[in-house]
Amino acid sequence: SNPFEVKVNRQKFNILGRKTKSDVGLPGVSRSKAIKKRTQTLLKEYKEREKTNVFKDKRFGEYNTKISPEEKMIRRFTLERQQNYGKKNIYNLNEDEELTHYGQSLAEIEKLNDIIDSDSDTEERGTLSAELTAAHFGGGGGLLRKKAPSGQQDEEKEKPKSRKELIEEMIAKSKQEKQERQTRRESALELTEKLDNDWKEIQTLIARKTPKSERKDKEVEKPKPDDYDMIVRELGFEMKAKPSERMKTEEELAKEEQARLQKLEADRQRRMRGIDEQANKKKPSHVSADDLADGFILDKDDRRLLSYKDGKINIENEEEGEKDEEEEEEGGKEDNENEEESEEESANEDEEDSAADGHSDLESDLESEEEAAGNKEQKKHKTNEDELQSVEELDPKMKAAKSELPYTFAVPESYETFKSLLAGRTIEQQLTILERIQKCNHPSLAVGNKAKLEKLFGFLLEYIGELATLDLPELRTIDKLVPPLYNLCQMFPEAASDSIKFILRDAAHDMEEVTEVKGRATFPGLDTLIYLKITSLLFPTSDFWHPVVTPAFMYMSQLLTKCRITTLQDVIKGLFICCLFLEYVSLSRRFVPELINFLLGVLHISLPKKQAQGYTVVHPFTPVGKNLELLLVCDKKDLESWQKQNLPLSILTRLKETSRTEINHIRLSCLALCFDLIKKCAVLYESLPSFHEIMYPVRILLTQHMPVNEYPEQMQEWYHSALKELENKVKHYTPLICEKKKPVPLKQYTPKIVKVLEFGRKQGGSKKEQERKQLIQKHKRELKGAIREIRKDNQFLARMQLSEIMERDSARKRKVKELLGSLATQEGEWKAMKRKKGKN
Secondary structure (H helix, E strand, O other), X not given: OOHHXXXXXXXXXXXXXXXXXXXXXXXXXXXXXXXXXXXXXHHHHHHOOOOOOOOOOOOOOOOOOOOOHHHHHHHHHHHHHHHHOOOOOXXXXXXXXXXXXXXXXXXXXXXXXXXXXXXXXXXXXXXXXXXXXXXXXXXOHHHHOOOOOHHHHHHHHHOOOOHHHHHHHHHHHHHHXXXXXXXXXXXXXXXXXXXXXXXXXXXHHHOOOOXXXXXXXXXXXXXXXXXXXXXXXXXXXXXXXXXXXXXXXXHHHHHHHHHHHHHHHHHHHHHHHOXXXXXXXXXXXXXXXXXXXXXXXXXXXXXXOEEEEOOEEEEOXXXXXXXXXXXXXXXXXXXXXHXXXXXXXXXXXXXXXXXXXXXXXXXXXHHHHHHHHHHHHHXXXXXXXXXXXXXXXXXXXXXXXXXXXXXOOOOOOOHHHHHHHHOOOOHHHHHHHHHHHHHHOOOOOXXXXXXXXXXXXXXXXXXXXXXXXXXXXXXXXXXXXXXXXXXXXXXXXXHHHHHHHHHHHHHHHHHHHHHHHHOOEOOXXXXXXXXXXXXXXXXXXXXXXXXXXXXXXXXXXXXXXXXXXXXXXXXXXXXXXXXXXXHXXXXXXXXXXXXXXXXXXXXXXXXXXXXXXXXXXXXXXXXXXOOOOOOXXXXXXXXXXXXXXOOOHHHHHXXXXXXXXXXXXXXXXXXXXXXXXXXXXXXXXXXXXXXXXXXXXXXXXXXXXXOHHHOOHHHHHHHHHHHHHHHOOOOOOOOOOOOXXXXXXXXXXOOOOOOOOOOOOOOOOOHHHHHHHHHHHHHHHHHHHHHHHHHHHXXXXXXXXXXXXXXXXXXXXXXXXXXXXXHXXXXXXXXXXXXXXXXX
């Protein structure tokens, strides 16, 4: 071996008794072995990576070296005999018997010699006899040497038939067979009809009606049907599902609604103009059963009588004919009968007095014209009377049509047109107008409808604000206008949110300006309060953050903290905002400190003037000042006559006109509402850990300072229910305790002494631990070996791929070189020829 390919693994220390496995290594030999092994396994897999078909040798004992070739041959022969044995007789049920189907043997049927009955030669479906096929496709040799009986063979040999005779004979034979088939079919049909008739006669004799007594006995004997039979019958009689019409899309529904409204509007316009539909409809004339319908006229008779005068054509005027036609149309059936009688009489007179003078004809014409004129005047008078009656009948219909609402509306371009559209209408009519505007101008019907309806939302919002600012606010109308506002908000949420945000921004700016000028803010008008209520109806209030609800929330909290309480109206507005807060926070249960402080202040101003003890009053309320005792009622008569009543927002405009007793009743109602709100807050915030601390001032004020005994019984019930809700809540405190942890010991610098039995060896605690460490070590070693082998496999495959690429490139270079060489030789030859031609 080559000494340069030998690797000697030197050891640092020679240890006696240790056996060394790899003192001397042969890397070249091991490398060649690895390459050889990879070419036999990995390279073969690489070359067959895209091939799916594999040849498998299934010969018995082909790769079994223990079996001798003679034994292989014997075993193969026996296997072949076993496979072929019994295949012929596997489906023979009985060899002696012959299987039949409808009287025909199955063996004959399998020969496919079916006779197809047919009425015409064209319907033979391609079934040709052997003689015909031999005549046309066999060359005719077989037909010319047709077999004959033994007695006539010699004669036949002497006189063979010609091709034409054979074909004629064959045609006659086929016709004869067809005729026979036809006769057989007809006879079979006759027999079946006869059999049917005979069976009907016999059946009448066989049929016998059982007497009623026997029927009853049989009915009694009938067993009752089982549950299963009942269920099966019910399922049989059940209604099966029928396919329904598909659900229409929003666009299709909008188109249908628009078409319906347009049709109704056209009908209303027609009624306004006095056009009666029933009059326009042509009534069908009566037709008798004996009418032959031959009295119709397709067109007018345009034929004209021609005459020659002074050598020129004289065309009669058509005016007389047209007049006659008009008279015939105006006259009814009686006029037609009179005309027919007059024509018959005139014809008779002409026949009798053929030699009469021409003046008599002129007189008769004048008389007939006078009669026709009189009839015309009578008819005109009748038609005028009919028209007057119809106008009188149509007048109320026209008025009713004018008083109706139009069915189609265009979206108003400005607020003035929108306001004029709704002005003077009832609530129902206003709702109908808004509904029809939305239906006639749906966004899916035209391109610009979306922008128009977005404007409509702003107009409707402004209209609601204007209704709220009236001397007598129309709150019922506003309540009815909220559903169409909600529908528009669902259709265009972005435009709706922009409109509400714009209103809230203006209200906040107004409040800031007032505080800068006067130093204190005032509560807004009724329209802003209604806008805040509408915001909670249009948008979700439970979101953590919302682009519309969150600014409204902030604005309401500023109102409860910045606006001073100077009048009873301010108290009512503040309580309304407190109700809105509870509505906003009902789902999210968000804590609102402004709400609790305001309710505490309302309770404070219902007490007589004295210093607050045990609780603190927060802005906008003051412990000392002018506006204390706003809700204090000292009149005992008013206290006794008070009854619980709701506080409508419309009361804000009527406080100046109310009497002192009514004002005292309103004060007591405000106090009752405050108790109710405290009760709701206690239910809402009971889960807060700081609930008792939050409600502590309210509880002290209710228990220590509130003069309950002076209030009426109903008020005392409200008071006790609120106090009960506050006191029944259990404290949910969890005491603060440090977490229990194992104490960390102090670091000690004493050395750790470990026993070492043998130098350099790892000592394990137990036998299991030692086995576990050995397995871990083995796993690491195997993992390293597998990674090394995978790396070598990848290097081998990369070398193979590179060699393939080099081979392809070298072959391509060689071909290109050959092509360039051949082109160079052609170019040289062409130039040589060119030079020769130049010399010549």
